[in-house]
Amino acid sequence: MKKELKGQIIESISAQIKQYPNFYITDIAGLNAGQTSKLRRECFEAGIILNVVKNTLFAHVLNASGNEDMKSLSETLVGNTAIMYTEVPSAPGKLIKKLQREGFQKPVVKGAYVQDCVFIGEDKLDQLASIKTKEELIGDIIALLQSPIQRVISGLENASEGKADDEKVGSAKPAAEAAPAEEAPAAEAPATEE
Secondary structure, eight states: OOHHHHHHHHHHHHHHHHHOSEEEEEEOTTOOHHHHHHHHHHHHHTTOEEEEEOHHHHHHHHHHTOOHHHHGGGGGOOSSEEEEEESSTTHHHHHHHHHHHTTOOOOEEEEEEETTEEEESGGGHHHHHTOOOHHHHHHHHHHHHHHHHHHHHHHHHHHHHHHHHHHHHHHHHHHHHHHHHHHHHHSOOOOOOO
16 A cells, blocks of 8 residues: 555544544454345444554554553454544444344444543453433433422422312311301390390
């Protein structure tokens, strides 16, 4: 490969990493044409960019990044390598798990750089698939903060409903008690002597 072409590929990979802060290093070797086509289609639908890369060129990008964590991923660059770039940290993990349930043996996760953290090995797949986005975490926090407030409001509503029920019951009692009181004046008053 000409030096000029290598430089262009390195620039392209660097641009992808800057644009998509999360990426998975995978092995897709051995997939037949139909499986590869399905994988690419599924990646497209999930907003994942899938690129096959040369290990030496990708290692050059990782080492030139100046990020020590990223550099540690160079050890995963063995055999065939495909990179899955994504904005949603868990999207490739969920996609790989889905494909495995459908009987796919690959892709296999060799490593990943997600939310400024390094994950190495296929055993990290469950962890990667369960990572939440910043927006999902904020939503969870808001739900947790709203929960006590909702309980207080619910309690107040229940208390006011209970009070209203008590008032209905209470207003029925005075009406019943008022009837004998009204009969009292109707009774004959004792005669007074003149």
